[in-house]
Amino acid sequence: MTDNTHSHSEDHDIRVDVETAYVPEQSDPDQSRYVFAYTVTIRNEGRVPAKLLTRHWVINDSNGKVQEVRGEGVVGEQPHLKPGEGFQYTSGTMIETPVGTMQGSYQMRGDDGVDFDAEIPPFMLSMPRVLH
Incomplete structure (x- = not known):
């Protein structure tokens, strides 16, 4: 039996990049x-489209x-990405x-019926001038 939940094959390859920004006007x-x-x-x-x-x-x-957040989609959408396509959103x-x-x-x-996870590697949230 094969495990299709963590597929990192050439068929199923989702790249995730993240940029962060501190929001001083909403922070206290x-x-x-x-x-x-x-x-x-x-x-x-x-x-494969996914x-x-x-x-x-x-x-x-x-x-x-630790806070855990689970939910459907991102920013109210469930983007369908063909090979080569991207989707960008901002949240907080x-x-x-x-x-x-x-x-x-x-x-x-995937459009082939395979479920898989696209991993989001750890990234820093850092107020400016806190890390030297």
Whole structure:
């Protein structure tokens, strides 16, 4: 029996790139409120068209607090990406410390019926001038 949930074949290859930005106008350090925007670019580098079904995020602050977020699609959409196509969106998160990390995965379904995860490697959430 083969496990198709973590497919990293040439058929199913989703690349995820993330850029983050601190949002000072929505943050309040005195109240331990640090807001970050993140822009995600999802690109289908495989051979099979695929649809993003759900998302799973793990958000950590430097106090050790972990938030898990699961839901359908991204920003209310479930993009269907043909080979070579990309989708970009911006969302945000709030943590209680000036530095944290996020990571996760998108659960995808190829047009060939194969379900697989597109991994989102860990990335930093960092208020400017906190990390030297």
